[in-house]
Amino acid sequence: MIASPVYRESLRRALDVLPSDLPGEANVLVTGATGLIGSAVADVLLACNEFRGTKLKVLAAGRSEERIHDRFGTRPDLEPFAYDATDAEVPAFKADYVIHAASNASPDRYMQEPVETMLANFQGLYGLLIATLVLSKLNVLAGAPVELTVS
Numbered sequence: 001m002i003a004s005p006v007y008r009e010s011l012r013r014a015l016d017v018l019p020s021d022l023p024g025e026a027n028v029l030v031t032g033a034t035g036l037i038g039s040a041v042a043d044v045l046l047a048c049n050e051f052r053g054t055k056l057k058v059l060a061a062g063r064s065e066e067r068i069h070d071r072f073g074t075r076p077d078l079e080p081f082a083y084d085a086t087d088a089e090v091p092a093f094k095a096d097y098v099i100h101a102a103s104n105a106s107p108d109r110y111m112q113e114p115v116e117t118m119l120a121n122f123q124g125l126y127g128l129l130i131a132t133l134v135l136s137k138l139n140v141l142a143g144a145p146v147e148l149t150v151s
Contacts, residue, residue, distance in 0.1 A: 002043065002072075007043075008047075011043055011044060011047040011051075012047065012051055014044050014047070015044070015047060015048060015051055015052060018044070018048070022048065022054065023054070023056070023096070023097075024053075024054050024055060025054065025055040025056070026056055026057070026096040026097055027056075027057045027059060027094060027095045027096050027097075028045055028056055028057070028058055028059065028095060028096065028097045028098075028099065029059040029061055029081065029093055029095035029097070029098045029099070030042045030045070030058055030059065030060055030061060030099045030101060031061040031062075031083055031085060031098070031099070031100045031101055031102035031128065032061070032062065032085065032100070032101035032102030032103060033058075033060035033061055033062045033068055033071070033072075033081075033101075034060075034062040034063075034064070034067045034068055034071050035062075035101060035102065035103070037101040038061075038062075038099075038101035038102065039071060041099055041101055042058050042060055042072065042078070045058050046058060046072075046075070046077060046078065049077050055077075056077060057077055057078075057079065058077060058078045058079070059079050059081045059093060059095055060072060060078055060079065060080055060081060061081040061082075061083035061093075061102065062080075062081075062082075062083060062102070063082070063083070063084050064082075065080040065081075065082055068080040068081075081093060083102065084124070085100075085102035085103060085104060085120075085121065085124035085125070085128075086104050086120040086121070086123065086124050087124065087127065089127060090127050090128055090130075090131035092131075093131070098128065098132055100125060100128055102124065103121050104117065104120055104121065104124075105117055105121065
């Protein structure tokens, strides 16, 4: 899909609505990088590098590094990161920003096991937030940036 001229033009146009004061250099962890939302977010960040000349490093997090590689290929501004949103244990990472787009949800799963599905997602988010607080002071992007400080 990334090779599609139509998709590449859509990415370039998406940059027109992003603020111009985004960091020029940062490590950004994107969870759910092989999912619908996470992959689009990662693509936009990588497009910033290509079209705006930023130096963003995308830590593309997903359950399968092989699927991450299949989706994005090998590139110097992207690093595959093994991460399962349903696991409370989060591997160590170094990032300036976290964009959490991972979920084990699907319409079927919500219909069959709604409580279990939501609980797993909440536990995964909790684990990610704890790891974020413990490992470093980060900005967590979830709609609007929120600055986290550890006292």
